[in-house]
Amino acid sequence: MQLIIIEWRENLAIQGEGLFMFVAHFQILGVVLKHKQYAMDMVVALSNLRRALPFFLICFCFGCGEEKNEESTTAISVPIDLNKSENGNLSDAYQSIDYILLENSDTLSLIRPMKVIMSEGLIGIEDRGGEKYVFYDQKGKLRFGLSASGDGPGEFIRTEDFQVLGESILIKDPYLNKILTFDLNGVFKKEEKLSSILGNFYRTNSSTLFYSKNGFDLGAYYFFRYRKNTFEGIFEADQRLEGKVYSGKDGFVLNPFTKEIIFTIPFETTSVIFSKDGENIRTINFDFGRDQASMEDFHRLNPQQFDERVKNEGLVSEISSFYPLEDGYFLRVFRGEKEFHEIFLDKEFVPTAQFNKYKNDIDYMPIRNLPWFFSENKIGYLIPSFLFLEDYEKKFINNSEVEIKGSIHQFVEENKSELKKDSYVLVFLEVKNSVFRK
Numbered sequence: 001m002q003l004i005i006i007e008w009r010e011n012l013a014i015q016g017e018g019l020f021m022f023v024a025h026f027q028i029l030g031v032v033l034k035h036k037q038y039a040m041d042m043v044v045a046l047s048n049l050r051r052a053l054p055f056f057l058i059c060f061c062f063g064c065g066e067e068k069n070e071e072s073t074t075a076i077s078v079p080i081d082l083n084k085s086e087n088g089n090l091s092d093a094y095q096s097i098d099y100i101l102l103e104n105s106d107t108l109s110l111i112r113p114m115k116v117i118m119s120e121g122l123i124g125i126e127d128r129g130g131e132k133y134v135f136y137d138q139k140g141k142l143r144f145g146l147s148a149s150g151d152g153p154g155e156f157i158r159t160e161d162f163q164v165l166g167e168s169i170l171i172k173d174p175y176l177n178k179i180l181t182f183d184l185n186g187v188f189k190k191e192e193k194l195s196s197i198l199g200n201f202y203r204t205n206s207s208t209l210f211y212s213k214n215g216f217d218l219g220a221y222y223f224f225r226y227r228k229n230t231f232e233g234i235f236e237a238d239q240r241l242e243g244k245v246y247s248g249k250d251g252f253v254l255n256p257f258t259k260e261i262i263f264t265i266p267f268e269t270t271s272v273i274f275s276k277d278g279e280n281i282r283t284i285n286f287d288f289g290r291d292q293a294s295m296e297d298f299h300r301l302n303p304q305q306f307d308e309r310v311k312n313e314g315l316v317s318e319i320s321s322f323y324p325l326e327d328g329y330f331l332r333v334f335r336g337e338k339e340f341h342e343i344f345l346d347k348e349f350v351p352t353a354q355f356n357k358y359k360n361d362i363d364y365m366p367i368r369n370l371p372w373f374f375s376e377n378k379i380g381y382l383i384p385s386f387l388f389l390e391d392y393e394k395k396f397i398n399n400s401e402v403e404i405k406g407s408i409h410q411f412v413e414e415n416k417s418e419l420k421k422d423s424y425v426l427v428f429l430e431v432k433n434s435v436f437r438k
Helices: 295-300 303-313 385-396 407-419
Strands: 002-007 056-061 073-079 086-089 094-101 113-119 122-127 132-137 142-147 161-165 168-173 178-183 188-193 201-203 208-211 221-227 230-236 261-264 270-274 281-287 321-325 328-335 339-345 351-359 373-375 378-384 424-431
Touching: 094 407, 113 161, 113 373, 113 378, 122 161, 132 168, 161 201, 168 201, 230 281, 261 321, 295 303, 321 373, 378 385, 385 407, 385 424
Parallel strands: 073 281, 086 351
Antiparallel strands: 002 056, 094 424, 113 122, 122 132, 132 142, 161 168, 168 178, 178 188, 201 208, 208 221, 221 230, 261 270, 270 281, 321 328, 328 339, 339 351, 373 378, 378 424
């Protein structure tokens, strides 16, 4: 056990790490979902029981296994007033929009794409509906796919998570409970069997981080660090979460600018930032004040009642996206069911700009779907190609009120026949650096 004492920092509400969690399920037609805008395999509505300490933060860090857990943990509360969000033009926050059409393939078509990684000249997409990983070059041309094929060496049955690490691609099979390594051309190199069933993973130079997926055979922790054949528990979780399974689109996210590793806790307003070696931890608790769903309600109400309260009272119960950018961070939440808020924060997590409605004055297209991934200083959307073409034709064909200009028209003209097929368009909104300066 390690005792950490951290001095009070002015204007920051410091909070303890030993937090209780509250659970709710949302079962609809066999798919668990929270917001109707997207569905996940299984989700958990969680909320921290926050306790601000006036002068000191005392954290008890417990290790699992024989080795002492040596990481240091700090926690910061970031107050956000959603009433400060503004209506604006898209150009207030973004400077340009780019598009990539993913090459269609009958054998590697995307059924239910989830995690997207852009790294080492590749665009990698986990297709959880098709139990495969598909890789494209930076222009969207198909490179190769890794598909479920069996339980032998170099084979897998289920998809769950993947990582591009240097010259290697690592993928995790939750059914066979192993991590397989391929090179950047999709050639199998090696595999390793895991001794415990855990969720999302991220490999550092010295260890592998795992999200517990609320499986507490090794102890009630959100995360485990695996090294020297030993699992160490990180960031205690409420024992009552055991067996409540979650699977989402992001998992662990690498900050390409600082090399830190970010994980947003499911159905919580907390993100955890690991140092690049996975040893030190910062927990960033976003506090929405009166707009934040009550943790008592998570525990007291049944799932339907809680969902109705969030919807009817316009409350925030989770983080939709939290991504690192060159000059700060991008945060997106929903207040209630449909009212989105995009918050830009500087490197010290101070909000610098907030929007809850945009007029697209860049390419004039509807802003469809949720932000799905990020790349460098861009926020990425994943849109079915036929819907993209449908939106374009509704907006521009026989519409004299909209001026035809910009790269979108060249993109559509060059790809019109392919857009009609069953594929996807990646849409990139490049963030203005000025949005991080008040």
